[in-house]
Amino acid sequence: MSARIGVITFPGSLDDSDAARAVTAGGADAVRLWHADTDLQGVDAVVLPGGFSYGDYLRCGAIARFAPMMGAVIDAARDGLPVLGICNGFQILCESGLLPGALIRNNHLHFICRDQKVRIAADDTAWTADFAAGQEIVIPVKNGEGGYVADERTLDMLQAENRIVARYVGNPNGSLRDIAGITNESRTVVGIMPHPEHAIDPLTGPTADGLVFFTSIVTTLAARVGA
Amino acid sequence: MARIVVTVMLKPEILDPQGTAVRGALTRLGLTGVADVRQGKRFVIDLEGSLDADREALLTKLAGELLANPVIEDYSLQVEA
Numbered sequence: 001m002s003a004r005i006g007v008i009t010f011p012g013s014l015d016d017s018d019a020a021r022a023v024t025a026g027g028a029d030a031v032r033l034w035h036a037d038t039d040l041q042g043v044d045a046v047v048l049p050g051g052f053s054y055g056d057y058l059r060c061g062a063i064a065r066f067a068p069m070m071g072a073v074i075d076a077a078r079d080g081l082p083v084l085g086i087c088n089g090f091q092i093l094c095e096s097g098l099l100p101g102a103l104i105r106n107n108h109l110h111f112i113c114r115d116q117k118v119r120i121a122a123d124d125t126a127w128t129a130d131f132a133a134g135q136e137i138v139i140p141v142k143n144g145e146g147g148y149v150a151d152e153r154t155l156d157m158l159q160a161e162n163r164i165v166a167r168y169v170g171n172p173n174g175s176l177r178d179i180a181g182i183t184n185e186s187r188t189v190v191g192i193m194p195h196p197e198h199a200i201d202p203l204t205g206p207t208a209d210g211l212v213f214f215t216s217i218v219t220t221l222a223a224r225v226g227a
Numbered sequence: 228m229a230r231i232v233v234t235v236m237l238k239p240e241i242l243d244p245q246g247t248a249v250r251g252a253l254t255r256l257g258l259t260g261v262a263d264v265r266q267g268k269r270f271v272i273d274l275e276g277s278l279d280a281d282r283e284a285l286l287t288k289l290a291g292e293l294l295a296n297p298v299i300e301d302y303s304l305q306v307e308a
Contacts, residue, residue, distance in 0.1 A: 059296055066293065095296065102299045104237075105244045149241060149299060174242065 003028040003221040006043035008073070010035040010064045014051035015086065015197060022197040023047065026214025028221075035067040044221050045082040045126070046073055048089025050142075050195060060103060060145050061091035070096060082126040082188045082217060087143055090181070090191030099182055099191045100158070101150030106143070107174025115206040116141035116194050117169040118180050122162050125187040129223075130216040137209035141172055141180075141194035148175040148182075148193070158182055165190055229278035230307040231286060235295045236267035270294055278306060 005028045009016045020030035031043050035053075040046070053064035064070060070092065077083045077098050085093040093099040106112065115138050123133040131137075150158070155177055158164050165181040173193075181192030196210030237243045243265050250264040274282060287304060295302035 058293070062293065062296065094298070100298075102296055104241065104299060107242060107244050109244050109248055147242075151240075174244075 003044045003218050004031050004042070005029070005217065006031045006033040006040060006046045008033045008035060008046065008048055008069055010051070010053035010067060012052040012055055013049050013088070015195065016049040016051070018195075018197045019047045019049040019086065022200045022211065022214045025200050025211055027218045028214070033069055035064070035069050038068045038072050040069075040072050040076060040081075045084070045217050046076075047197075048073075048083065048085040048092050049197070050087030050089060053088055053092065056088075056145070059091075059095065061088060061093075061095040064088075064092045065095040074098060077184075077189050080186060080188055082220065083190070084127045084213065084217070085189075085191040086195055086197060087146070087193055090193055091145070093189060093191040098189050099184055100154045101148055101182070103143075103145055103193070104147045104149055105145050106147050106172075111142070111144040112146075112172050113142040114140070114172070116172060116180075118166045118194055119169050120166050122165045122183060122187075124162075125165055125183045125190050125216075126220040127190040127213050127216050128165055129219050130212045136169060137199075137212075138207050139194045139196050139199040139210045140206065143173070143193060146173045146175065146193045148179040150176065161185070163187075166192060166194075228308065229274045229276070231272045231274065231278065231283075232305045232307055233270040233272065233290050233294050233302060234267060234305070235270070235300050235302045236265060238299055238301055241299050268294075 005023045007020045023030040091103045120131040120135045123131045163183050167178040168180045171178045183190045196213040199205035199210035246264040246266045253261050
């Protein structure tokens with residue numbers, strides 16, 4: 001039986017369809033979930049897609065974090081449910097406290113939208129298991145508030161525990177220590193600012209590098225079942 | 228009627244690109260000696276009735292959970308009436 005991976009749609013989500021398509025391309029079944037529901041429908045993992053949930057009002061992700069479905073996600077994530085937050089999804093994960101730090105306005109104030117080289121730093125998370133550490137990939141980055149910040153102690157901790165999942169090669173927005181993505185202590189929750197779901201097919205994206213995030217989770221879930 | 232004003236500012240150590248852009252504009256418009264500009268948010272919350280201890284405690288909690296993100300922001304509450 002295929003793994004079932006939920007993709008949550010918030011008001012203002014933009015990339016939920018691409019995320020669902022990427023889930024399917026990765027070999028799992030995509031289960032569309034609605035922000036106002038509370039039933040995770042027994043999914044094996046969840047993707048929080050990119051976009052502008054609740055119009056980015058207040059702070060990016062600040063209101064989505066209190067959506068009824070996020071209550072279920074936060075509880076399940078603390079019990080080990082793998083969660084991938086992309087762009088706005090990463091912002092929601094930080095706001096919800098599942099990941100440390102925060103994402104602020106890009107240091108140059110511009111919205112950036114371009115293909116971005118990123119180096120995978122941690123290949124032992126639920127969402128990066130099929131990568132090799134040090135591997136360089138190209139996926140689109142598109143954000144206005146993608147600057148990752150955290151205090152020095154948190155940054156040192158992330159580095160020491162190998163929880164920086166990916167680093168920019170050519171920092172596009174002033175993210176501290178070139179951080180493009182991080183993971184939680186149990187390495188099941190990953191937040192990443194650039195968009196793997198937009199790079200799953202060379203026909204429509206710069207590469208198919210992003211697909212590896214979605215095959216990785218299938219690998220991880222299969223290993224869990226086998227264990 | 229009770230009025231509570233919540234002020235939210237980025238912490239001093241967090242870069243404020245918007246404040247920096249505003250500083251540049253003030254300088255371009257002729258204001259001399261602009262050392263720094265920080266941009267923040269101000270929430271004016273009107274409550275029906277008087278402010279009881281329960282609602283004040285809840286609002287204080289929500290100020291740090293919803294109105295401000297304490298990872299990057301400082302906040303303060305002021306009861307105005």
